[in-house]
Amino acid sequence: DTGVSQNPRHKITKRGQNVTFRCDPISEHNRLYWYRQTLGQGPEFLTYFQNEAQLEKSRLLSDRFSAERPKGSFSTLEIQRTEQGDSAMYLCASSARDFSGNTIYFGEGSWLTVV
Amino acid sequence: AQSVTQLGSHVSVSEGALVLLRCNYSSSVPPYLFWYVQYPNQGLQLLLKYTTGATLVKGINGFEAEFKKSETSFHLTKPSAHMSDAAEYFCAVSDKGFQKLVFGTGTRLLVSP
Numbered sequence: 478d479t480g481v482s483q484n485p486r487h488k489i490t491k492r493g494q495n496v497t498f499r500c501d502p503i504s505e506h507n508r509l510y511w512y513r514q515t516l517g518q519g520p521e522f523l524t525y526f527q528n529e530a531q532l533e534k535s536r537l538l539s540d541r542f543s544a545e546r547p548k549g550s551f552s553t554l555e556i557q558r559t560e561q562g563d564s565a566m567y568l569c570a571s572s573a574r575d576f577s578g579n580t581i582y583f584g585e586g587s588w589l590t591v592v
Numbered sequence: 593a594q595s596v597t598q599l600g601s602h603v604s605v606s607e608g609a610l611v612l613l614r615c616n617y618s619s620s621v622p623p624y625l626f627w628y629v630q631y632p633n634q635g636l637q638l639l640l641k642y643t644t645g646a647t648l649v650k651g652i653n654g655f656e657a658e659f660k661k662s663e664t665s666f667h668l669t670k671p672s673a674h675m676s677d678a679a680e681y682f683c684a685v686s687d688k689g690f691q692k693l694v695f696g697t698g699t700r701l702l703v704s705p
Contacts, residue, residue: 481635483635510692510693512693517697517698518697518698519596519682519684519695519696519697519698520636520682520693520695521695522692522693522694525692533692568635568636570636580638580641581626581638581693582638583628583635583636583637584635585634585635586634586635588633
């Protein structure tokens with residue numbers, strides 16, 4: 478399977494702990510995105526990388542959140558000092574320009590539950 | 593700023609009936625428009641997209657959507673619903689730049705036998 482891969486798929490953590498999610502994009506996709514989705518809502522944009530450069534961050538991405546994409550390959554999203562409001566599904570997506578513009582492919586998501 | 597409005601958080605149809613899921617967008621620049629489907633506890637799968645050219649776009653699983661600029665709409669249709677179509681459907685808009693997707697709140701499609 479050469480789709481977008483995310484792990485762990487599920488994480489339960491105690492409030493105040495740090496968590497890290499990993500995303501492996503589709504091979505050769507130079508663009509990588511992180512979104513957050515809460516129950517009953519559509520995904521909300523968090524941040525975007527082109528290769529290793531982080532080009533945009535949403536205001537949703539507080540200073541407790543940090544994302545990296547070393548060497549332009551996989552990416553990690555770390556949440557420090559988790560709060561109950563961080564409980565959500567974190568979606569990673571990747572894209573590469575095709576003939577009709579970018580097609581963005583999503584992974585299966587990483588569910589975070591903060592207790 | 594771009595935005596998407598999906599009318600109806602839930603739509604119920606009988607198996608074999610027409611499916612119509614509504615999406616209206618707001619964009620100050622020519623938009624790219626997308627429909628994604630999400631099954632329970634899974635990520636999003638692209639159904640179809642409009643970028644340029646033909647305004648009637650065909651996607652996977654028999655779905656299609658028509659871009660109507662005058663109505664700022666991109667409604668999703670399928671002539672005959674199947675039980676396996678039951679899922680959450682999201683409409684999204686982006687610009688032609690780096691393609692940050694802005695999603696609607698989703699419509700849950702329920703299909704009854």
